[in-house]
Amino acid sequence: MSTGPTDARPLQVRLADDIRIQIENGQLKPGDRLPTLDELAAAHMVSLAVVRKAIDLLKQQGLVVSQQGKGNFVRERPSARRHGIERYAKSRWRSGKAILTAEAEAQGHTAGQMMRELAEVPAPKIVAERLGISEGTPVWVRRRTTHVDGRPNQLADSYYELPVVEGTLIREENTGPGGGYARLEDAGHELDEISEEWRVRMPTGPESVALALPAGTPVVDLTRTTYDVSGRAVEVMLAVISGDMVQMAYRFKIPD
Amino acid sequence: MSTGPTDARPLQVRLADDIRIQIENGQLKPGDRLPTLDELAAAHMVSLAVVRKAIDLLKQQGLVVSQQGKGNFVRERPSARRHGIERYAKSRWRSGKAILTAEAEAQGHTAGQMMRELAEVPAPKIVAERLGISEGTPVWVRRRTTHVDGRPNQLADSYYELPVVEGTLIREENTGPGGGYARLEDAGHELDEISEEWRVRMPTGPESVALALPAGTPVVDLTRTTYDVSGRAVEVMLAVISGDMVQMAYRFKIPD
DNA sequence: GAGTGGTCTAGACCACAAA
DNA sequence: TTGTGGTCTAGACCACTCT
Numbered sequence: 001m002s003t004g005p006t007d008a009r010p011l012q013v014r015l016a017d018d019i020r021i022q023i024e025n026g027q028l029k030p031g032d033r034l035p036t037l038d039e040l041a042a043a044h045m046v047s048l049a050v051v052r053k054a055i056d057l058l059k060q061q062g063l064v065v066s067q068q069g070k071g072n073f074v075r076e077r078p079s080a081r082r083h084g085i086e087r088y089a090k091s092r093w094r095s096g097k098a099i100l101t102a103e104a105e106a107q108g109h110t111a112g113q114m115m116r117e118l119a120e121v122p123a124p125k126i127v128a129e130r131l132g133i134s135e136g137t138p139v140w141v142r143r144r145t146t147h148v149d150g151r152p153n154q155l156a157d158s159y160y161e162l163p164v165v166e167g168t169l170i171r172e173e174n175t176g177p178g179g180g181y182a183r184l185e186d187a188g189h190e191l192d193e194i195s196e197e198w199r200v201r202m203p204t205g206p207e208s209v210a211l212a213l214p215a216g217t218p219v220v221d222l223t224r225t226t227y228d229v230s231g232r233a234v235e236v237m238l239a240v241i242s243g244d245m246v247q248m249a250y251r252f253k254i255p256d
Numbered sequence: 257m258s259t260g261p262t263d264a265r266p267l268q269v270r271l272a273d274d275i276r277i278q279i280e281n282g283q284l285k286p287g288d289r290l291p292t293l294d295e296l297a298a299a300h301m302v303s304l305a306v307v308r309k310a311i312d313l314l315k316q317q318g319l320v321v322s323q324q325g326k327g328n329f330v331r332e333r334p335s336a337r338r339h340g341i342e343r344y345a346k347s348r349w350r351s352g353k354a355i356l357t358a359e360a361e362a363q364g365h366t367a368g369q370m371m372r373e374l375a376e377v378p379a380p381k382i383v384a385e386r387l388g389i390s391e392g393t394p395v396w397v398r399r400r401t402t403h404v405d406g407r408p409n410q411l412a413d414s415y416y417e418l419p420v421v422e423g424t425l426i427r428e429e430n431t432g433p434g435g436g437y438a439r440l441e442d443a444g445h446e447l448d449e450i451s452e453e454w455r456v457r458m459p460t461g462p463e464s465v466a467l468a469l470p471a472g473t474p475v476v477d478l479t480r481t482t483y484d485v486s487g488r489a490v491e492v493m494l495a496v497i498s499g500d501m502v503q504m505a506y507r508f509k510i511p512d
Numbered sequence: 513g514a515g516t517g518g519t520c521t522a523g524a525c526c527a528c529a530a531a
Numbered sequence: 532t533t534g535t536g537g538t539c540t541a542g543a544c545c546a547c548t549c550t
Binding site: 036037038052055066067068069070071072 | 515516517518
Binding site: 513514515516517518519520521522523524525526527528529530531 | 532533534535536537538539540541542543544545546547548549550
């Protein structure tokens with residue numbers, strides 16, 4: 001180990017740091033298998049439990065993933081898709097492509113989605129605030145899980161006021177060419193502005209399962225509100241996005 | 257426990273989920289102390305090690321924090337500061353307030369910063385790309401740790417081309433009224449646009465220490481590039497931001 | 513079947529906090 | 532001094548992968 005006997009840090013931390021440094025300086029490359037737990041225990045003269053704890057720490061840092069029966073591996077970073085505001089360009093969905101697929105294809109990925117729920121529900125507080133209605137008012141929700149390159153990457157729930165989606169394909173599973181935005185325009189809402197608010201946190205247990213997140217992967221909580229030219233909020237989307245597959249980009253003029 | 261004997265999930269997971277649900281539905285409130293490890297072990301008839309592992313899972317989810325000698329507590333979420341593009345408003349720094357303090361004060365917080373390094377260094381790749389220079393070209397860097405309400409919240413490193421900061425207060429610890437942006441304008445660079453790129457990840461060990469991050473707290477990796485009216489990149493800032501103290505907001509017109 | 517990681521137990525000893 | 536969480540050990544048994 002790189003540290004002397006006077007090092008007061010716990011064994012597990014020292015071991016984890018040793019391995020982390022080997023990963024950071026390239027001695028261990030993404031995809032490489034680490035020595036087995038037994039080998040690490042023997043090599044560092046510590047118990048198996050200490051080795052396990054050290055590996056746990058690295059998993060929490062998102063540097064290592066385990067595969068039962070195979071070994072521990074230096075994590076390979078999935079190529080993050082870049083999300084810029086250009087993904088909302090009207091020309092895209094007016095030409096019949098849904099935002100999700102248009103953006104993925106533009107970056108050489110494949111995308112798809114699975115509907116989880118299509119229903120009338122009471123508006124949650126955060127949605128009601130943004131739509132300018134009372135909490136609990138019935139609204140229409142589309143809950144879907146989106147996939148990129150076969151991996152789930154986002155749990156996205158879109159909420160609409162009932163009169164807005166009345167008689168539109170937004171109430172159906174398949175929204176037709178151009179997706180929900182195109183249907184909102186068909187219904188007379190010329191779209192104008194988007195507000196995006198982000199927070200970051202760790203996933204809950206169920207979210208980890210639904211998004212197949214490796215340990216040590218945070219999620220981005222996104223609230224997106226879409227406004228039409230009259231300033232009315234016509235859609236609120238709440239999304240939980242796998243943190244390791246996302247990169248956001250914004251460019252704007254410095255305000256006066 | 258809320259689950260039956262046929263539940264195949266590991267004990268530690270079931271225990272963690274039980275506690276998580278109690279937190280989510282308000283039976284356990286932020287700041288509340290959990291039962292001691294011994295009590296949980298006795299109540300659920302499992303070994304101490306299982307209880308520890310369950311608590312570990314909750315810590316990884318950012319729901320629980322431990323205090324040695326005191327107990328385990330439901331985590332209190334620090335009030336996240338909201339970061340919108342209005343924080344860059346010219347009127348703010350032209351009136352002599354630094355961005356950091358102006359934004360914090362506007363939201364009822366106190367802010368400060370500590371200089372970690374002020375030096376000439378070779379440009380890292382990510383900086384060089386954005387400044388449009390070759391990797392390794394000498395650049396000026398200001399590394400500082402910013403604090404909000406007494407807690408470190410950000411490791412921020414700003415890079416500048418040498419000619420840009422030549423003879424300015426940007427090379428000094430105290431940049432004077434209005435901060436770095438004001439000095440760039442004094443030097444003839446009228447600022448125009450900002451590009452912000454974010455990723456999210458778990459902190460490394462040293463970052464956890466520097467930002468005093470509780471377990472289960474992700475960080476936001478921000479790259480901010482500032483352009484003057486001629487389109488030249490005059491500053492690149494790389495920041496590592498404590499994920500639990502930040503909320504980002506952007507509002508923009510839908511592009512054509 | 514052999515190898516490897518995951519779960520679980522029982523128990524010793526240390527570090528920190530509060531009374 | 533007592534209570535509480537943190538570190539560490541030794542070992543049993545299970546689940547998954549590969550040959």
